[in-house]
Amino acid sequence: MTAVAQTQRETGLTGNSAIAYAMMQINPDVCPAYPITPSTSVIEEFSSYVADGKVETELIPTESEHSAMSAGVGASAAGARVMTATSAQGLALMWEMLYIASGMRLPIILTDVNRALSAPINIHCDHSDTMGARDSGWLQLYSETVQEAYDNLIMAVRIAEDKRVQLPIMVCLDGFITSHAIENISLLSTEAVQGFVGEYTPDSALLNVENPATFGAMTLPYAYMPLKKQQSDAMTASKPVVEEIAAEFALLSGRNYGLLEEYKLDDAEVAIVVLNSSAGTVKDAVDTLRAQGKKVGALKPRLYRPFPHAEIAKALSGKKAVCVLDRADSMNGFGGPLFTDIRSALYSDANRPQIIDRIYGLGGADFRVNDALGVFDELFKVQETGQVDELIKYLTV
Amino acid sequence: MVKNKDFTMLDAKDLPLGGVLPDAGSAEEYETGGWRKLRPIFDPEKCIDCLTCWVMCPDSAIYVEDDKIAGYDLDHCKGCGICAEVCPDKVQAITMVEEEN
Amino acid sequence: MATLKELAKKEELFTGGHRLCAGCGIPPIVRLILRSTDSNIVATTATGCLEVASSVYPYTAWKVPWVHSAFENAAATITGAEGAYKALKRKKRLPGSDQERDIKFIAFGGDGGTYDIGFQALSGALERGHNFLYVCYDNGAYMNTGVQRSSATPLGSNTTTSPAGEVILGKQQWRKDLTKIVAAHNIPYVGQASPHNWRDLSKKSEKALAINGPTFLNVISACPLGWYAKPEDSIALCKLATETCYWPLYEIEEGVLKVNYKPKDKRPIMEWIKPQGRFKHLFKADGGMEIIEEFQRRLDEEWERLLELDGKRV
Ligand code: SF4
Ligand code: SF4
Numbered sequence: 080m081t082a083v084a085q086t087q088r089e090t091g092l093t094g095n096s097a098i099a100y101a102m103m104q105i106n107p108d109v110c111p112a113y114p115i116t117p118s119t120s121v122i123e124e125f126s127s128y129v130a131d132g133k134v135e136t137e138l139i140p141t142e143s144e145h146s147a148m149s150a151g152v153g154a155s156a157a158g159a160r161v162m163t164a165t166s167a168q169g170l171a172l173m174w175e176m177l178y179i180a181s182g183m184r185l186p187i188i189l190t191d192v193n194r195a196l197s198a199p200i201n202i203h204c205d206h207s208d209t210m211g212a213r214d215s216g217w218l219q220l221y222s223e224t225v226q227e228a229y230d231n232l233i234m235a236v237r238i239a240e241d242k243r244v245q246l247p248i249m250v251c252l253d254g255f256i257t258s259h260a261i262e263n264i265s266l267l268s269t270e271a272v273q274g275f276v277g278e279y280t281p282d283s284a285l286l287n288v289e290n291p292a293t294f295g296a297m298t299l300p301y302a303y304m305p306l307k308k309q310q311s312d313a314m315t316a317s318k319p320v321v322e323e324i325a326a327e328f329a330l331l332s333g334r335n336y337g338l339l340e341e342y343k344l345d346d347a348e349v350a351i352v353v354l355n356s357s358a359g360t361v362k363d364a365v366d367t368l369r370a371q372g373k374k375v376g377a378l379k380p381r382l383y384r385p386f387p388h389a390e391i392a393k394a395l396s397g398k399k400a401v402c403v404l405d406r407a408d409s410m411n412g413f414g415g416p417l418f419t420d421i422r423s424a425l426y427s428d429a430n431r432p433q434i435i436d437r438i439y440g441l442g443g444a445d446f447r448v449n450d451a452l453g454v455f456d457e458l459f460k461v462q463e464t465g466q467v468d469e470l471i472k473y474l475t476v
Numbered sequence: 477m478v479k480n481k482d483f484t485m486l487d488a489k490d491l492p493l494g495g496v497l498p499d500a501g502s503a504e505e506y507e508t509g510g511w512r513k514l515r516p517i518f519d520p521e522k523c524i525d526c527l528t529c530w531v532m533c534p535d536s537a538i539y540v541e542d543d544k545i546a547g548y549d550l551d552h553c554k555g556c557g558i559c560a561e562v563c564p565d566k567v568q569a570i571t572m573v574e575e576e577n
Numbered sequence: 578m579a580t581l582k583e584l585a586k587k588e589e590l591f592t593g594g595h596r597l598c599a600g601c602g603i604p605p606i607v608r609l610i611l612r613s614t615d616s617n618i619v620a621t622t623a624t625g626c627l628e629v630a631s632s633v634y635p636y637t638a639w640k641v642p643w644v645h646s647a648f649e650n651a652a653a654t655i656t657g658a659e660g661a662y663k664a665l666k667r668k669k670r671l672p673g674s675d676q677e678r679d680i681k682f683i684a685f686g687g688d689g690g691t692y693d694i695g696f697q698a699l700s701g702a703l704e705r706g707h708n709f710l711y712v713c714y715d716n717g718a719y720m721n722t723g724v725q726r727s728s729a730t731p732l733g734s735n736t737t738t739s740p741a742g743e744v745i746l747g748k749q750q751w752r753k754d755l756t757k758i759v760a761a762h763n764i765p766y767v768g769q770a771s772p773h774n775w776r777d778l779s780k781k782s783e784k785a786l787a788i789n790g791p792t793f794l795n796v797i798s799a800c801p802l803g804w805y806a807k808p809e810d811s812i813a814l815c816k817l818a819t820e821t822c823y824w825p826l827y828e829i830e831e832g833v834l835k836v837n838y839k840p841k842d843k844r845p846i847m848e849w850i851k852p853q854g855r856f857k858h859l860f861k862a863d864g865g866m867e868i869i870e871e872f873q874r875r876l877d878e879e880w881e882r883l884l885e886l887d888g889k890r891v
Contacts, residue, residue, distance in 0.1 A: 108664040111657060137664040139656060142701030149650035149698065153621065153657025156644045158672050159664055161657075179646050184494030245493055278670070283496050285642040285658055286665060287672035288617040288680065293497035293637035295645035302634040305488035306495050312488070486635075495634060503594030503631070503638040511599060527581040531775050532812050534604040536593040540585040552593030556600035556801075557809030562773075572809075 087265045087332070094222075094257040097229040097264055098164065098190050098250075099124035103133055104272035105236060107188070108159035108279070111139040111150035115169040116202045117254040118192035122164055144169040148176035148187075155185035156294045158284025160236070163187070166254060167194035167208045174212065180247045181216025182310060183295055186239035186279075187247040189217075190232060193355065193406075194254040195442040203443020204254040206354065210407040210416045216310060218248040218317055219384040221354045223340075225262040228252040230334055231381070233267070236276040237324045244317040246310070253356040255443065267332060275331055314385045321382050338387040340379040341394055343369060347376030349458035350395065350432075352421060353404040354380060357439070357446050361404070364451035375455055383417075388424035395425060398432040400461040402454050406440045414438070414471040433461050439474040450474055504552075508535065512555030514572040516548060522569035529559035529570060578780050579612075587612045588640065595638035596630040600808020602798035602815065603627050603714050605772045607685065610712060610794075611641060613782035616679040619662075621655045623690030624648035626721040626800075627714065649694040652702035652711055655684040659707045681786050682709035688729035689719040692755050703762040703791045710785045710792045713755065716800035724803040728753040731823070732875070733868040734855045736803070741858035746865055751875060756795045760829045760891065766792040768828040773816040777826055777837055784830070797824045805854020814852065820844045822880040829891060836887040843880070846873050 092100065098121045102110070110129075112122040129138045139154075141147040144165055151161045165173065170191055180187050191209050195201040209219060220235060222228035231250045239248040252258060267275075283292045298306060318338065325336040342362050344350055351361045358379040368375045378394050380387065395401055403422075405415020413419060418436035425431040437454055440446040454474070461467055492498055523545055530538045530545065537553035539546040560570040590611040597603055603626060611618060618641040622628040628645045631638040646654045659682045665671045671678065686695050691713040699711060718736050719725040726739040730748045735741040739748035760767045765788050768781040778796065785792035797818050799811035806814060818824035819838055823846060826838040847869060850856040859865035 108668070108670075109657065109660045111653075111660070135664065135667050137660040137667075139660045139705070141653060141656075142697060142704070146650060146653035146698045146701055149646060149653035150657030150660065152646045153644060153654035153659075154661040155657075156646075157619070157658040157661035157665075159657075159661035175647060176650070182494065183646070281672075283492070283498060284672045285619050285644055286662055286680065288619070288642060288678065289673045290498065291500040291640055291642040293500070293632055293639050293643050294494070296495050296497050296632040296634045296637060297629050297645075298495060298634040299483070301483055301485045302491070302495070305486050305491055308488045309491065309493060313493075497632070497635055497637045499635075500637065501592040501640040503633075503636040504592045506594040506633075506636045508594060508596070527585055528775075530585060531581055531609060532605050532772070534597060534599075534601050534811075535595075536589050536591065536604070536608060543582045543585070549593060554599035556811070557807075558600055558812055561809045562812050 089265050091261045092264050093259050093261050094225045094228050094252045095120040097225045101229050101232045102162055103128040104269040105276055106134045107136050107162040109137045109154035109161045111141050111147040112163050113141050113144045113147045115166050117258050118164045118166040144172040148173040151187045152180050155187050156285050158281050158286045160279040161187045164190040166192045167196055170208045177212055177215040184245045186245055188235050188239055190250045192254045192258045193251050201442035204256050205406045205441045207407040209251045213384055220250050222252040223358045226264045233272055234324050234328050238321055240279055241320045244313055244320050246313055256356045318385050338382040338390050342377040344376035344378055348374040349400045349462055350376045350378055350398050351402050352378045360448055361451045363448045386420055392424045392428050396428045397430040400433045400458040402435050402437055402458055405438050408438050433467055435467055436471045437474045507551045508554055509551045512575050514555040515575045516559055517571050517573050519569045522567055524567055528562045532558050532562045584612050590640045592638045598802055600801045600811045602811045606714055606796050609779055610782045614681050614786040616681045618681050619658055620683045621651050623651035623686035623695055625687040625690050648690055650698045651684040651686045651695055653698040655682050655709050656702045656707040659709050684711045686713055688715040689727045692728045692753050703764050707791055708789055712794045714796055714798040716798040718803045720800045720803040732872050733859050746862055759793045764791045766830055769795045771797045771815045771819050773812045817849045821846045821849045823849055825883055832890050834886045834891045846876055
């Protein structure tokens with residue numbers, strides 16, 4: 080039996096249970112939280128771990144998500160490792176504090192169980208919540224499966240707290256689809272998780288009363304701008320850290336994660352780019368078409384912030400036609416956020432493909448293998464004609 | 477500590493992350509005495525060292541040593557006149573006068 | 578209770594060199610409260626005059642660990658820091674060497690950050706029972722942004738969002754009674770104080786900081802800018818606020834209310850209003866006197882009610 084296998088246990092868990100379990104294994108110092116569908120059971124289950132004495136975490140059941148993230152900022156500045164979870168309106172209510180957490184360089188770890196934003200009110204999955212926070216200065220990791228969500232969360236702790244990064248991080252998984260469906264998952268032992276994440280030791284902390292420091296000072300332009308540059312540089316610098324920590328995690332778990340996952344992409348002529356659980360659907364469609372001898376593939380970014388623009392451009396360079404599937408609309412009249420980012424990343428590539436955007440699955444709308452096959456049909460047409468008829472379109476409506 | 481008296485752009489590589497200021501009480505290095513239009517003149521002969529002026533001063537600008545008023549920190553005193561106001565009526569050890577320049 | 582001589586021996590934890598206005602009422606409150614415990618202090622401040630003026634990068638007037646995060650969340654922020662303290666103490670991982678150290682947590686907020694935008698976070702933090710003191714410095718308007726009305730602004734006051742116009746004479750509404758609302762959370766200690774009476778304020782903050790659980794102090798703070806008053810009168814105006822019973826000094830300890838000061842010669846509100854330019858339109862415009870009379874009537878009622886509660890479980 081290998082060392083890797085000894086540290087692992089196979090079981091069936093929902094995404095939310097796996098997240099709560101990882102949080103229990105990590106045993107964060109402070110968990111400020113507020114319930115919201117579909118992330119609620121993360122906090123419920125974690126509250127039970129607290130109540131049962133399985134963790135030494137201080138649970139702060141705040142009266143709103145804004146206060147949850149505010150308490151998170153206070154706790155993190157105080158020197159604590161802080162973890163929380165939310166969804167949709169909850170993340171939106173945190174919006175102000177997301178920027179503050181990042182600007183203050185506080186490595187808070189948040190799980191967002193993706194859900195549509197109101198209005199109209201809808202509790203089902205899409206990515207409009209975390210896409211709305213894509214430029215808040217948080218790193219974002221997306222997760223296709225329960226396993227990936229669990230693994231991402233454990234890696235997230237190390238990434239956020241790395242001295243080269245020191246930025247907050249969001250782990251995203253699809254509401255109800257991943258959060259509530261039971262999948263087989265391989266859990267690490269708690270000792271292995273704790274050994275991997277280590278202890279949080281910030282350079283300065285409010286609770287370090289021997290060195291009283293001021294956090295969150297008022298800045299004028301001469302300080303604001305250089306501090307913003309520092310933050311931006313850290314965001315850029317975090318990309319190799321994500322890779323490094325994934326490599327370390329692979330040694331522990333036997334599971335390999337890149338910034339992106341390329342699925343049969345190498346020799347593909349047309350490809351779909353997609354985040355989170357729908358990647359599974361797209362992979363099925365790829366398999367179906369591959370069986371027919373069609374050169375198709377898929378690309379699933381795992382890291383979305385910082386945006387791995389060079390890696391994505393490299394992966395898509397030379398393809399004939401690409402469709403970006405967006406589970407959110409930017410409402411800017413120019414498609415979804417993933418589309419504009421990817422199109423921009425490809426701009427300076429001499430062999431850039433034709434590229435289209437298809438918005439799908441809003442508010443939990445189904446996206447089936449047939450829908451993915453339909454997208455590939457569109458791509459074949461683009462490949463054939465070299466023409467894009469419709470740049471941006473809603474699917475299934 | 478990072479100093480900036482002339483409002484020039486600071487260098488990102490000098491600044492502690494996240495805008496943290498590690499030097500507690502560094503505002504003491506920032507002079508607000510120039511705001512003053514009136515200056516407190518203190519008469520130690522009259523003073524009964526009740527320390528009321530000390531506790532009411534908004535700018536922590538009155539020194540106390542060995543239970544006695546030991547002088548004024550004119551680098552920080554903004555000349556508000558509160559000290560003169562709160563000095564007991566029968567003492568009136570502080571008078572506010574026009575600042576010269 | 579400490580004497581001024583004893584207090585003066587303690588370290589100054591809020592230094593000069595901050596940019597609050599000359600004659601600002603806030604610093605004497607902060608200076609005194611920071612001297613009211615021998616324990617270490619960690620403080621936070623809601624966005625507002627105190628926050629902006631005390632931390633202009635790279636200068637800080639704070640000699641205690643201090644954090645600012647936003648406007649509406651001082652109470653939530655401090656409970657996070659307090660939660661971190663509990664967790665790290667339990668885990669024996671407090672930064673620094675002394676794992677047994679005692680830390681008091683204090684949140685400061687103005688009336689805007691407390692009565693209005695920070696009210697929800699305050700209520701939540703009080704209900705959760707964290708161990709912290711919340712201090713509201715109430716100067717009766719959003720002074721930092723240029724004197725806009727808040728729910729603490731007194732009746733008839735001229736502010737930039739309740740201006741004294743041709744038809745409407747300043748603020749039309751009676752102020753929110755935040756001290757009582759906070760008391761309704763049934764926390765162990767609530768006090769209302771004024772910096773002119775340093776003895777009373779110091780006693781109250783000592784008490785509050787010695788208690789295990791959430792405590793609250795509402796402290797009147799004069800603002801020469803927003804009150805259109807002379808800077809040297811800041812302390813005297815706070816005194817007059819108590820003499821007119823606009824700002825009664827009282828406390829509610831374990832549910833029992835005690836009026837700490839009953840003026841022998843209760844002064845008419847006119848004496849407090851008169852020296853403040855924010856009320857001057859009331860003396861010129863038709864209907865102004867009626868507003869002052871209404872002010873007096875409601876104050877008298879409130880004072881009577883408070884006296885009835887004196888010594889009682891509320
Ligand atoms: S004039 Fe004002 S600032 Fe100067 S010492 Fe007196 S009280 Fe302090
Ligand atoms: S208030 Fe007057 S008498 Fe009291 S210490 Fe100050 S100067 Fe002296």
